[in-house]
Amino acid sequence: MGIFQEFRQFMMRGSAIDMGIGVVLGAALSSFVDSLVRDILLPPIGLVYSRMNIENLHISLSGRTYSSLAEAKEAGAITINYGLFISTSIRFLIILFVVFLVVRQMNRWKKPHQHPSDSMTNKECPYCCLSIPNRAVICPNCSSSLEKKQSAERTTYPRLKIK
Incomplete structure (x- = not known):
């Protein structure tokens, strides 16, 4: 060229x-x-x-x-x-x-x-413990689903399998 x-x-x-x-x-x-x-x-x-x-x-x-x-x-x-x-x-x-x-x-x-304060607030992923956006449904770091499964007694999260 x-x-x-x-x-x-x-x-x-x-x-x-x-x-x-x-x-x-x-x-x-x-x-x-x-x-x-x-x-x-x-x-x-x-x-x-x-x-x-x-x-x-x-x-x-x-x-x-x-x-x-x-x-x-x-x-x-x-x-x-x-x-x-x-x-x-x-x-x-x-x-x-x-x-x-x-x-x-x-x-x-x-x-x-998007309100400016929305982008500033974060929460912690319960699986990998890294900071993620407050409105995230899936963790961008570990790909875990962040929606809680409600049972009669307690809140449970899917377990990670370690090989």
Whole structure:
């Protein structure tokens, strides 16, 4: 098989297309969150901190004082731009939270009939003593039937034959 046929199969498999869509959506989400942080969230925070632009916060390593980061860069000063770091950190946390919400919703759509707490509760198989899902009827580990046979006196389980 030629390299172009292999590449075509790789592209058509779906994972490459899904990855491309994810990159495009990620870039769109990033620019949206960037605008949200820079234009909506940071100005009120700067207003609270005595009418300053947070992105202008910096420390000049040359010892001189500059009124803005742009002025320091124009003068060629070496600066530690902790205001830009704060802004980028806020953007990162918002993007992380949005991705969490999307993944959480996708997981809900995959299993609409299953409540999250159902998957977390387990019981112990009476035969092999391993943890199994609460609603299991047959143990996935030892293949034992977990339905109890009720007798008048006690609950009995089929015996395992050991050779």
